Amino acid sequence: MVTARRSESPSVAAQSVFRHIVLEISFRSRKDQHQRGRDPKYSWKERLKMIKHIVMWNLRGTTPDEKADSVRRVRAAFDGLQALIPGLTALEIGVDVSGIDYACDVVLYSEFESREALDSYAIHPEHLRVKRELADLRITRYQVDYLAE
Known part of the structure; x- marks a missing residue:
């Protein structure tokens, strides 16, 4: 979980959390596609x-x-x-x-x-x-x- 540091403004903290969520969703989506057999040629780690x-x-x-x-x-x-x-x-x-x-x-x-x-x-x-x-x-x-x- 990404949390805001005390020195960060709320908008910087929000941007950091947003980036983390987007990356996590993208990572899980690619991993899920591979595990469901949509991309049998390469592992999800290789694709990244x-x-x-x-x-x-x-x-x-x-x-x-x-x-x-x-x-x-x-x-x-x-x-x-x-x-x-x-x-x-x-x-x-x-x-x-x-x-x-x-x-x-x-x-x-x-x-x-x-x-x-x-x-x-x-x-x-x-x-x-x-x-x-x-x-x-x-x-x-x-x-x-x-x-x-």
Whole structure:
């Protein structure tokens, strides 16, 4: 139970209680939906956690200029995507600067509000457009999806 501190004004205390009630209702609603079988794919705890989606590529190109052009195309394909995908909260493209032979050329770091948001991203028309644009650029692709701690 949330109670007002003596130093808080009644309106601040009321806002605090209201926020607590809304969060509790939302939490119970999601938990109840899962327990009634409406969402068998993920547990209610997993549904409440942010998920990080990391993808690394090695790109085509035998010369530094060809590699640079491939990197430019990757950056251009993902530019503006975050604003178009619901639930995508962060997106960053990184280019390897180590130069070691076993490093990937490019990494995509992204964060999603939930596993459902990541699932929706996978079939979103803008994501499918990016996949088509980059299909001929990549030599290898590695992916890791994990729940944020």
